[in-house]
Amino acid sequence: MKYQTRKKALILLADGTIFYGKAVAGKEGSAFGEVCFNTGMTGYQEIFTDPSYFGQLMVTTNAHIGNYGTKKEEVESEGIKIAGLICRNFSYHYSRPDADSSLEEFLNSNNLLAISDVDTRALVSYIRDHGAMNAVITTEVDNLDNLKKKLADFPDMKGLELASKVSTKEPYFFGDENAQFKISALDIGIKKNILRNLASRDCYIKVFPYNASFSELQSFEPDGYFLSNGPGDPEPLNEAIATTKEILKTDKPLFGICLGHQVLALANGISTYKMHHGHRGINHPIKNLLTGKGEITSQNHGFAINREETEAHKNVEITHVHLNDHTVAGIRLKDKPVFSVQYHPEASPGPNDASYLFDEFIENVKNNKN
Structure with missing residues (x-):
């Protein structure tokens, strides 16, 4: 009937x-954002709630979405962060015994517009050829002239600061207050599984808003610092970049992921750029240049750091590269216990090949504390 x-x-x-489709369930209206695609076969709930996807219209390349329902524990933030969903086949019924609800109920509870029955293979191929761009998904199919005008006025992702839209408003704590290590984390779009990974390694974390000053982070008297993932263009994050520069002066351990990786690069004078269509999926191949080993990784980013500037920097070393396009996937400072990666070692969804990076951060914290 639906x-x-x-x-x-x-x-x-x-x-x-x-591209044409049909509205999922009874939801109507329009949703604007940058259209992008994720190639993961599973993990749609984690993807939809990842703050790094804020403001984006998500195309899922897997043909079936919703078939295993949703579960309260499998979220990466409070509520859905994507602007809208585009898929091929939407499953109204789910078969996983321990699911809490259907994806339809989850989307409706978050008031998200979704459309299905779309030729996603053709759409993804078009994005790969022409690049990520703004778009609108809509049920207002007879109102195209007005939608075109609104779309023309919609801001481009380049130059767009979005961390403030997803960051915590007030500092909060995560983990056991009696843990061995204290970490100050700058929330520019943090995922819950990052905090889980740190807490499971005997860390007590204080999470600060995106615009927190260095003195605020330092007031926790941390053993190390963390720069989170997040959405949007890194270059407008002047406060986060300034805070990072102050952190670097302390010589304390620092670990950055995704947007945090880009902020660390900018703090060291290395520029960033918007990619053609970005990296989004859970099977991206990375080479660790320090060990020579390959890693299969979870990725979600539309910006990257300048490789030529990184190679020319006297105090920065490239530690990881993406094997598909040779973009910089990891860096470290030569004279400080500071490093970052462009991908997601916490996965969720995705493989755990890179979880060792959390161990390396903790090892830096231990050595520095001793």
């Missing part, structure tokens, strides 16, 4: 290209 009553819907890209 299939028969669903409304017509479409995706209008910024260049005027249109």
Whole structure:
């Protein structure tokens, strides 16, 4: 019955290209954002709640979405962060015994517009050829002229500061207050599984807002610092970059992931750029240049750091590279216990090949504390 009553819907890209589909359930309206795609076969709930995806229209390349339902524990933040969902086949019924609810109920509770029955293979191929761009998904199929005007005025991701939209408003604690190590974390879009990984390694974490000053982070008297993942362009994050520069003066351990990796690069005078269509999936190949070993990793980013500037920097060493396009996937400072990676060692979803990076951070913390 739901299939028969669903409304017509479409995706209008910024260049005027249109792809057709149908609205999931009874949700109507329009949703704007940058259209991107994720190639993961599983983990849709974690992807939808990842703050790094804030403001983006998510195309899932896996043909079936919703087939295993949703579970309260499998979220990476409070609520859905994507701007809208685009998929091929939407499953209204789920088969996982320990699921709490259907994906339809989860989307409705978060008031998210989703469309299915889209030729996602053609759409993803188009994005790969023409690059990530702004788009609108809508059930207002007879209102295209007005939607085109609104889409033309919608801000580009380049130059867009979004960390403030997803960061905590007030500091909070995570983990056991009697843990061996204290970590000050700058929240520019942090995922819960990062905090879980740190807490499981005997850390008590105080999480600070995106614009927290160095003195605020230092007031916790931490043994180390952490820069989180997050959405948007890293270059407008002047406060986070300034705070990072102050952290570097302390010579204490620092670990950055994704957007935090880009902020660390900017704090060292290395520029960033917007990628053609970014890296988003759970099977991206990385080479660890320090060990020579390969890693399969979870990735989600539309910006990267400048490789030529990184190679020319006298105090920065490239530690990891992406094997598909040779972009910089990891760096470390030569004279400080500081490093970062462009991918997600906490996974969720994805493989655990890179979880050792948390151990390396803790080892730096131990050595520095002793």
